């Protein structure tokens with residue numbers, strides 16, 4: 001495999017690395033950079049556990065070659081909290097028991113953040129749609145959907161969606 005240089009923005013840092021050209025973004029994050037919040041589940045694009053944001057859009061990092069991130073902005077769960085202060089989504093997941101084993105949680109929160117960043121006032125169907133690629137074996141999904149709606153309401157200042 002070729003060794004190639006890679007520069008990209010990761011959470012609040014600029015990253016410069018030499019990587020094998022076939023390295024996936026998931027492998028780079030977990031195995032080389034030590035950012036293990038992003039989970040490796042199926043490693044074939046089926047479970048959503050590896051979801052990260054690339055230029056603000058949710059992507060399955062197990063299917064993305066790291067080399068494709070040259071010059072882009074990547075966000076993982078490590079970058080969601082603010083200097084140790086949990087993001088409203090993280091608090092809502094805790095308060096609403098939306099995480100049990102927690103394996104799906106990083107991908108769920110990233111997928112939910114992508115939704116709330118573009119639509120701060122989603123309805124239940126829009127939340128379900130946004131996490132439709134993320135599999136959870138534990139919760140039955142309802143606490144996750146409720147947590148995302150609760151976080152959205154908190155981020156809007158407690159206002160509930162009208163009708």
Ligand code: FES
Pocket residue numbers: 039040041042043044045046047048049050051060061062063
């Ligand atoms: S680990 Fe990437 S979709 Fe399952």
Ligand code: FES
Pocket residue numbers: 098099100101102103104105135136137138139
């Ligand atoms: S909390 Fe266990 S897979 Fe979702």
